Amino acid sequence: xxxxxxxxxxxxxxxxxxxxxxxxxxxxxxxxxxxxxxxxxxxxxxxxxxxxxxxxxxxxxxxxxxxxxxxxxxxxxxxxxxxxxxxxxxxxxxxxxxxxxxxxxxxxxxxxxxxxxxxxxxxxxxxxxxxxxxxxxxxxxxxxxxxxxxxxxxxxxxxxxxxxxxxxxxxxxxxxxxxxxxxxxxxxxxxxxxxxxxxxxxxxxxxxxxxxxxxxxxxxxxxxxxxxxxxxxxxxxxxxxxxxxxxxxxxxxxxxxxxxxxxxxxxxxxxxxxxxxxxxxxxxxxxxxxxxxxxxxxxxxxxxxxxxxxxxxxxxxxxxxxxxxxxxxxxxx
Amino acid sequence: xxxxxxxxxxxxxxxxxxxxxxxxxxxxxxxxxxxxxxxxxxxxxxxxxxxxxxxxxxxxxxxxxxxxxxxxxxxxxxxxxxxxxxxxxxxxxxxxxxxxxxxxxxxxxxxxxxxxxxxxxxxxxxxxxxxxxxxxxxxxxxxxxxxxxxxxxxxxxxxxxxxxxxxxxxxxxxxxxxxxxxxxxxxxxxxxxxxxxxxxxxxxxxxxxxxxxxxxxxxxxxxxxxxxxxxxxxxxxxxxxxxxxxxxxxxxxxxxxxxxxxxxxxxxxxxxxxxxxxxxxxxxxxxxxxxxxxxxxxxxxxxxxxxxxxxxxxxxxxxxxxxxxxxxxxxxx
Numbered sequence: 108x109x110x111x112x113x114x115x116x117x118x119x120x121x122x123x124x125x126x127x128x129x130x131x132x133x134x135x136x137x138x139x140x141x142x143x144x145x146x147x148x149x150x151x152x153x154x155x156x157x158x159x160x161x162x163x164x165x166x167x168x169x170x171x172x173x174x175x176x177x178x179x180x181x182x183x184x185x186x187x188x189x190x191x192x193x194x195x196x197x198x199x200x201x202x203x204x205x206x207x208x209x210x211x212x213x214x215x216x217x218x219x220x221x222x223x224x225x226x227x228x229x230x231x232x233x234x235x236x237x238x239x240x241x242x243x244x245x246x247x248x249x250x251x252x253x254x255x256x257x258x259x260x261x262x263x264x265x266x267x268x269x270x271x272x273x274x275x276x277x278x279x280x281x282x283x284x285x286x287x288x289x290x291x292x293x294x295x296x297x298x299x300x301x302x303x304x305x306x307x308x309x310x311x312x313x314x315x316x317x318x319x320x321x322x323x324x325x326x327x328x329x330x331x332x333x334x335x336x337x338x339x340x341x342x343x344x345x346x347x348x349x350x351x352x353x354x355x356x357x358x359x360x361x362x363x364x365x366x367x368x369x370x371x372x373x374x375x376x377x378x379x380x381x382x383x384x385x386x387x388x389x390x391x392x393x394x395x396x397x398x399x400x401x402x403x404x405x406x407x408x409x410x411x412x413x414x415x416x417x418x419x420x421x422x423x424x425x426x427x428x429x430x431x432x433x434x435x436x437x438x439x440x
Numbered sequence: 441x442x443x444x445x446x447x448x449x450x451x452x453x454x455x456x457x458x459x460x461x462x463x464x465x466x467x468x469x470x471x472x473x474x475x476x477x478x479x480x481x482x483x484x485x486x487x488x489x490x491x492x493x494x495x496x497x498x499x500x501x502x503x504x505x506x507x508x509x510x511x512x513x514x515x516x517x518x519x520x521x522x523x524x525x526x527x528x529x530x531x532x533x534x535x536x537x538x539x540x541x542x543x544x545x546x547x548x549x550x551x552x553x554x555x556x557x558x559x560x561x562x563x564x565x566x567x568x569x570x571x572x573x574x575x576x577x578x579x580x581x582x583x584x585x586x587x588x589x590x591x592x593x594x595x596x597x598x599x600x601x602x603x604x605x606x607x608x609x610x611x612x613x614x615x616x617x618x619x620x621x622x623x624x625x626x627x628x629x630x631x632x633x634x635x636x637x638x639x640x641x642x643x644x645x646x647x648x649x650x651x652x653x654x655x656x657x658x659x660x661x662x663x664x665x666x667x668x669x670x671x672x673x674x675x676x677x678x679x680x681x682x683x684x685x686x687x688x689x690x691x692x693x694x695x696x697x698x699x700x701x702x703x704x705x706x707x708x709x710x711x712x713x714x715x716x717x718x719x720x721x722x723x724x725x726x727x728x729x730x731x732x733x734x735x736x737x738x739x740x741x742x743x744x745x746x747x748x749x750x751x752x753x754x755x756x757x758x759x760x761x762x763x764x765x766x767x768x769x770x771x772x773x
Contacts, residue, residue: 244652254647255764257656259771281653281764283771314587315691319577320614323590323683330677344663345771349682350656357690358648431588431614438592438616438678 108209108237108270114139114177115184116195118149118170119385120158120247121213122186127251128275130165138170139177141187146172157384162251178204182211182274185225188386189216189296192225196232206235209267211260213241215295216388217395222336222402224292237267240288242295242347244354246361250280257281259346261291283346290342293333298352299389300396301325302363303413304430305356307423309364310371317431321409322356324430327439328409332396335403363389370416371423393417408433441542441570441603447472447510448517449528451482451503452718453491453580454546455519460584461608463498471503472510474520479505490717495584511537515544515607518558521719522549522629525558529565539568542600544593546574548628549721550728555669555735557625570600573621575628575680577687579694583613590614592679594624616679623675626666631685632722633729634658635696636746637763638689640756642697643704650764654742655689657763660772661742665729668736696722703749704756726750741766 111134115126118140126138140146149155150170153163164170177183178199187195192214210233212225223231226238243258250256260275260282262268268284276282285291304325308318329352330343342348355361366387369379376390397414400407412430415421444467448459451473459471473479482488483503486496497503510516511532520528525547543566545558556564559571576591583589593608593615595601601617609615618624637658641651662685663676675681688694699720702712709723730747733740745763748754 244649244656246647246649249647249649252647254649255653256647256649257653257764278765283769285771314579314582314585314589315687315693316577316579316582316587316589319683319687319690320588320590320679322686323577323677323679326677326682344656344659344677346653346656349659350652353655353686353690354648354652357652357686360648431590432611436616438618 108181108267110134110182110209110270110274112180113137113182113184114180115186116177117186118145118155119186121245123155123159123162123164124247124250125184125186125213126168127162127165128280130167132274134167134274136168137177137180138168139174140170140172143172146170159247159251174198175202178202180205180208182209184211184213185229186213189214189218189225189388190391193218193228196229200232209237209239209271211239211241211271212292215242215299216392217296217399219391219395219398222395222399224289224296226288226292237262237264239267239271240292242291242351244346244350246354246358248360253279255279257283257346257350259283259285259291261285261288263288285342287339287342289336290333290338291347293336293338294329294343294348295351296388296392297329297333297396298348298355299363299387300393300410300413301329301352302355302361303367303370303389303393303417304409306364306367307371307416308427310368311423311427313427313431318356321430322352325356325409326352328407332400332403332405332407332410335405336399362387366390376417389413390417441514441600443467443515443542443603443607445513446470446515446517447513448519449510450519451478451488452519454578456488456492456495456497457580457583458517458519458546459501460495460498461613463500465607467500467607469501470510470513471501472507473503473505476505479503492580492584507531508535511535513538513541515542517544517546518562519546522547522551522558522721523724526551526561529562533565542570542572542604544572544574544604545625548575548632549725550629550732552724552728552731555728555732557622557629559621559625570595570597572600572604573625575624575684577679577683579687579691581693586612588612588614590616590679592616592618592624594618594621596621618675620672620675622669623666623671624680626669626671627662627676627681628684629721629725630662630666630729631681631688632696632720633726633743633746634662634685635688635694636700636703636722636726636750637742639697639700640704640749641760643701644756644760646760646764651689654763655685658689658742659685661740665733665736665738665740665743668738669732695720699723709750722746723750
């Protein structure tokens with residue numbers, strides 16, 4: 108694998124931050140933005156103020172809304188909403204670009220209906236390409252500020268993982284490699300659902316003890332469902348599992364936590380979504396995770412309550428009370 | 441086991457909160473306070489404002505500074521500083537009280553020099569008594585405010601654990617039982633050391649990504665050292681491991697986190713300790729954990745850096761840089 112030209116699909120906060128990291132490594136980066144007008148504005152102003160204020164796009168980034176331009180590069184990085192990935196993958200497939208391109212998913216989600224991970228959607232469209240995933244406790248704004256950050260790149264092809272590692276890693280952005288693709292993706296996707304629950308707990312002002320108990324049970328639930336979906340239990344105790352769970356449940360800058368908190372404070376989901384310009388992936392993921400758990404017959408009390416709050420208008424206090432007042436018994440971990 | 445009369449040794453915030461919980465369960469509770477003058481004041485005013493403001497002691501609590509009064513009860517609860525336990529246990533032993541008393545340690549620490557857990561110190565002094573431990577993500581002030589909380593009671597004798605559970609548990613203070621005494625104690629003790637490191641990271645303003653990476657590696661280090669000290673790896677993923685680690689690393693109300701944060705902000709340990717009226721157990725535990733790790737030949741980079749900051753005056757920034765800039769490699773969990 109040799110990475111010279113590359114494309115980052117998705118110009119939200121994380122896509123923009125990642126594109127900038129690669130640009131600092133002297134890669135020629137295309138940053139793809141679906142909306143032509145916004146692409147033109149970004150290309151001209153070199154700032155993405157709505158998503159990640161203060162970050163100046165390096166000169167080696169070219170912003171485009173033409174997917175065709177992105178098809179011939181060596182590395183295609185996917186940072187679009189999980190619900191948009193399949194259609195973008197199909198459009199790329201039709202463009203029949205570089206057959207040796209490495210595809211890297213940085214998306215945290217599970218497809219509704221199919222229960223597929225993002226790398227599986229890519230593999231369906233591009234069965235011959237090498238596919239990798241990136242996930243970890245990575246708030247985009249902090250990465251853009253050069254604050255110390257660690258992440259994991261997972262790929263079954265270890266040489267490919269190491270090439271990606273050296274293309275992106277630095278003393279401040281530490282990249283670890285792993286072969287545990289499934290666990291990495293499932294940890295990154297499921298933690299958003301649990302962050303909604305933790306946010307609700309904060310919105311209801313239930314305190315730090317209750318939240319710690321909830322996050323502890325969330326980790327157990329992540330491992331239980333994640334293992335049933337093919338992940339390796341121990342992998343969930345790494346950066347993309349417990350690490351990402353913690354940053355998302357505890358940081359005030361976490362989107363999913365914010366949505367949960369506002370729900371707990373009494374706003375409706377419609378009100379909250381109308382005021383946000385970004386996707387809280389925990390919302391669609393709570394449904395797909397709920398579907399997967401039912402199909403696999405896994406006990407997921409926290410996911411079930413989040414699903415009920417989001418899709419059945421269950422009141423936050425009622426949902427949290429059910430979670431926190433389950434029968435006292437022996438601790439199962 | 442029948443618990444009618446009981447004693448709580450130690451009238452700090454946690455001892456006082458626990459004594460109040462038992463009093464609500466209609467137990468006759470002696471609350472022992474080392475200092476006679478303070479005991480008299482507490483008994484008269486019914487408030488422990490220095491430690492846990494706003495909590496009014498129930499009438500069924502009697503505050504005493506006479507250890508003799510505490511020797512004959514059915515249940516003796518230890519909530520003294522870890523460094524004081526051995527001498528108090530020896531004083532109690534000399535009083536040769538109720539030979540059938542259950543002894544419950546709520547202390548989070550490891551003895552210096554011996555590497556013993558608190559329940560082991562009790563077992564040395566009282567080889568024939570049933571001994572249990574209690575630990576979990578339990579900020580005393582929140583328990584006193586009746587905010588939802590979960591904890592674990594560990595005992596090799598399951599019937600004894602269940603008696604303690606029903607003596608103390610309620611819909612808001614959830615008590616789980618376990619036989620994993622070692623892991624419960626080790627999780628509770630070691631997390632304080634990691635909370636110091638997390639606090640330093642916050643004091644240095646390294647951000648939420650860095651902190652999440654640090655807490656993730658802390659959990660791995662807790663499991664590694666804890667397993668070498670006899671704990672069961674999986675138990676550390678429960679309330680007394682990851683749960684207590686989270687609340688202590690992330691809550692602004694955590695003592696050990698506060699000490700670390702002030703260290704990171706540039707205060708000296710002497711300045712910090714002079715301004716606190718309570719013990720930050722992470723300070724002595726960082727030394728005993730460091731000694732245990734050396735003896736067992738376990739790699740503990742985080743404990744080592746905390747030890748160096750506390751006992752060798754290593755500068756916080758230098759210590760954190762070493763932790764965050766270790767070589768990029770494959771992730772090991």
